[in-house]
Each structure stands twice: as structure tokens, then as C-alpha cells.
Amino acid sequence: MTPYSDLSPSPRTIMTPGPVEVDPRVLRALSYPILGQFDPEFTALMNETMSMLRSLFQTENRWAYPIDGTSRSGIEAVLTSLIVPGEKVLVPIYGRFGHLLHEIAERCGAEVATMEKPWGSNFDPEEIIAAIRKERPSLVAMVHGETSTGRIQPLEEVGRFCRENDVLLVVDAVATIGGVPVEADAWFLDAVIGGTQKCLSVPSGMAPITYNERAERKIIARKVIERGLRQPGQPSESSGLAGIRSNYFDLAQLQDYWSPARLNHHTEMTSMLYGLREGLRILLAEGLEARFARHRLQERALMAGLTAMGLKLYGDPSCKLPVVTCVEIPPGVDGESVRAMLLNRFGIEIASSFGPLKGRIWRIGTMGYSASMRNVLLVLGALEAALLKHGVKLPAGEGVQAALAVYEAETA
Numbered sequence: 183m184t185p186y187s188d189l190s191p192s193p194r195t196i197m198t199p200g201p202v203e204v205d206p207r208v209l210r211a212l213s214y215p216i217l218g219q220f221d222p223e224f225t226a227l228m229n230e231t232m233s234m235l236r237s238l239f240q241t242e243n244r245w246a247y248p249i250d251g252t253s254r255s256g257i258e259a260v261l262t263s264l265i266v267p268g269e270k271v272l273v274p275i276y277g278r279f280g281h282l283l284h285e286i287a288e289r290c291g292a293e294v295a296t297m298e299k300p301w302g303s304n305f306d307p308e309e310i311i312a313a314i315r316k317e318r319p320s321l322v323a324m325v326h327g328e329t330s331t332g333r334i335q336p337l338e339e340v341g342r343f344c345r346e347n348d349v350l351l352v353v354d355a356v357a358t359i360g361g362v363p364v365e366a367d368a369w370f371l372d373a374v375i376g377g378t379q380k381c382l383s384v385p386s387g388m389a390p391i392t393y394n395e396r397a398e399r400k401i402i403a404r405k406v407i408e409r410g411l412r413q414p415g416q417p418s419e420s421s422g423l424a425g426i427r428s429n430y431f432d433l434a435q436l437q438d439y440w441s442p443a444r445l446n447h448h449t450e451m452t453s454m455l456y457g458l459r460e461g462l463r464i465l466l467a468e469g470l471e472a473r474f475a476r477h478r479l480q481e482r483a484l485m486a487g488l489t490a491m492g493l494k495l496y497g498d499p500s501c502k503l504p505v506v507t508c509v510e511i512p513p514g515v516d517g518e519s520v521r522a523m524l525l526n527r528f529g530i531e532i533a534s535s536f537g538p539l540k541g542r543i544w545r546i547g548t549m550g551y552s553a554s555m556r557n558v559l560l561v562l563g564a565l566e567a568a569l570l571k572h573g574v575k576l577p578a579g580e581g582v583q584a585a586l587a588v589y590e591a592e593t594a
């Protein structure tokens with residue numbers, strides 16, 4: 183007899199800013215039999231995935247493929263392949279994930295200039311443009327949707343300025359892709375990193391990326407050829423010290439692997455690719471516009487419910503990220519105790535927060551498969567009950583009624 187019980191995770195309603203609930207069709211896809219990574223049936227699935235990713239990122243870029251690893255693996259792959267040590271990089275920071283970009287850029291050997299906004303706000307694009315004029319970076323890296331503060335940063339003006347001034351713009355769209363428009367070509371984004379575990383509703387484990395020819399030129403110029411794969415006469419390192427330092431995250435090698443040449447690199451995560459392809463298929467069948475509208479509707483209903491309960495929404499409303507709603511914890515209430523009650527009594531998970539916001543706000547996600555009327559009504563009802571249990575005086579029943587009114591108005 184084994185001392186370990188059968189694996190049987192409890193059913194959960196996951197209303198965090200990621201990971202979120204996974205569509206059952208994606209879970210089914212994850213369980214299909216493995217194919218060899220050079221089996222033509224599998225390489226055809228790889229090609230289809232690339233084509234679906236182009237639609238997701240709204241781009242004509244040749245390169246759109248997943249990096250194997252969590253979202254930050256996509257960030258590391260892009261930054262390590264695009265930053266030559268010693269180069270100047272500008273990172274505008276308005277929350278925790280801006281600090282992550284700063285850290286990774288520094289590890290890539292960049293001379294990093296940062297600019298910061300207080301948490302809960304974002305940048306006027308003109309401020310970023312002025313900083314680019316002053317700092318003259320070769321690359322700007324910034325977050326599109328900050329899950330730590332629930333804010334979004336408009337990108338198009340900065341993208342246009344970067345393009346006109348030959349600066350590469352790299353964007354972390356981990357939280358926004360599939361829930362909020364991300365238009366790689368129209369906004370002049372040179373490289374974009376998405377996430378699977380949020381609005382795509384695929385488990386964590388792959389990071390879809392795309393990059394254009396401007397980025398590719400820099401990557402190719404830094405190409406390092408792996409020793410055992412070298413052709414006779416090819417140098418083992420063609421770019422000397424400027425060569426890409428990582429093997430796993432070397433986009434020059436990875437794009438060869440995703441190209442028709444299929445040059446061997448790593449062993450593909452077959453099951454994860456099935457899951458990603460199924461998640462993308464479901465997303466494209468729903469349609470990007472319909473999906474964005476669904477996310478906006480769930481956000482509206484959730485915000486109406488929370489405010490009707492007398493709770494205060496956190497942050498500047500003019501830059502609210504539609505897929506994450508931050509709520510101030512009422513004075514005198516132990517936020518972690520409320521979260522524990524939601525999880526243990528109702529099977530509902532909402533998120534706490536980081537850094538300066540720790541203990542001050544809860545963060546509620548309405549992302550992907552979790553962005554449903556059922557989930558929004560459940561979280562409002564359960565939160566109301568948990569707050570009443572914690573001694574908060576609130577108008578009982580109002581939250582759910584206000585959300586119901588939003589849904590009724592939508593279908594009227």
C-alpha cells in the first residue's frame with residue numbers, strides 16, 4: 183500500500199489575476215498521446231500554432247511561437263536575445279512587473295535607465311517619449327497590463343516614436359493577451375511576450391512570443407552556432423562577446439527550430455503544445471472582438487457589484503486594466519482571513535497583493551474561462567457573506583443584485 187492518496191485536487195473557482203481556470207477542452211487536449219517532435223503530424227500542429235499566434239498578436243510577423251517555460255521565460259528569451267551587454271535600455275515602471283523587466287535587463291548586462299510612477303497610476307506617453315529623447319536607449323521594455331496594480335499602459339504613441347527613432351520596443355503583454363486588444367503591428371511593437379495562464383486559460387508552462395524583422399536582424403547578427411550542430415567551416419561563435427549568452431533562450435536557434443529547417447534545439451513540450459493549440463483554437467472560434475467584449479462585460483458586472491456593496495475600488499480609474507479589479511480592504515479587516523474564508527468555505531480564490539499594496543488591497547481577476555457570469559456572481563455573493571462574518575456593515579444582497587442588473591441590461 184502506498185502512503186500517498188490519489189491525486190484529487192479540490193474544485194475551485196479561481197478569480198485571481200492568474201493562473202485561472204482552464205477550459206475543459208484544453209485539459210482534454212493535454213491528455214492526448216505524445217507524438218515525436220519531428221513527426222510531420224506534430225510539425226503541422228506547430229505550424230498551425232504559429233499561424234494562430236499571428237492572429238492572436240494581430241501581426242504579419244513571420245515569427246510567432248511559444249517559448250517553453252512560464253511567461254518570464256518568454257521575457258528572458260526576448261531580452262537576452264535583443265540586449266547586447268553594455269547597451270542602454272529604458273524601463274518605465276508602474277508596478278511589480280516593471281521591476282522584473284528591470285532586473286532581467288540588468289542580468290542581460292544592459293545599462294538600465296528607469297522611470298517610475300506611483301502604484302495605481304500609469305504614464306502619459308509623452309513622459310516616456312521625453313525619457314527616450316533624454317536617455318537615447320537602444321531598447322525600451324515595458325508592461326502593457328500590470329497585474330500587481332490593475333493598470334494598463336497605452337502603447338501606440340510610444341511605439342510610433344520608437345519606430346521613427348530606431349529604438350526597439352519590447353512589451354510584456356502577459357496579462358492582456360487574449361482578454362484586451364494587443365495589436366503588435368498597428369502599435370509598432372517590435373517584440374511582444376504573452377502568457378498562457380491568464381486570458382488564454384491554458385495552464386502555465388509556455389510563453390507565446392512574436393517579433394518583427396527589426397528584432398530578427400539584431401538576433402541574427404548575434405547568432406552563435408551550437409558546437410555539435412556546426413557545419414564544416416562555420417565558426418562556433420560568430421559574434422564573439424556580442425553573441426547571445428543563453429542557449430535555452432537563444433531566439434536565433436529557436437527560430438531555426440521553428441522554421442521549415444527544424445534544426446534540433448530542445449525537446450518540444452508536446453502536451454503543452456496540444457494545450458496551447460486547443461486554447462488558441464477556442465479563442466479564435468469565439469472571435470477576438472467577442473472575447474474582448476465578454477471580458478469588458480464581466481468587469482462591468484464585478485465593479486457594479488463591488489461598489490454596490492460599499493467597497494472602494496483601488497487606483498486611477500482612467501487607466502484601469504479591464505481584466506483585473508483591485509479592491510481596497512475595508513479598514514480594520516484582516517484581508518488574509520477573508521481570503522481564507524472564501525477559499526475554505528466557498529472554494530473561491532481571489533488574490534492578495536505585493537510590495538507597497540500588501541495588506542491594502544485584494545485583486546480579483548476576470549480572465550479567460552474564469553471570466554463568466556457564474557463566477558462573478560459567486561465571488562460577489564461569497565465576498566459579501568465573508569465580509570458580514572468579519573463584522574463589516576454592508577447592504578446585504580446589493581452586490582449580487584447590482585451585477586445581475588448589468589447582465590439584464592446587456593441582454594435587454
Ligand SMILES: Cc1ncc(COP(=O)(O)O)c(C=O)c1O
Binds near residue numbers: 200255279325377
Ligand atoms: C504582467 C506579468 N508579467 C510577467 C509575469 C510573470 O509570469 P510567470 O509567473 O508565468 O513567469 C506575470 C505573472 O503573473 C505578470 O502578471
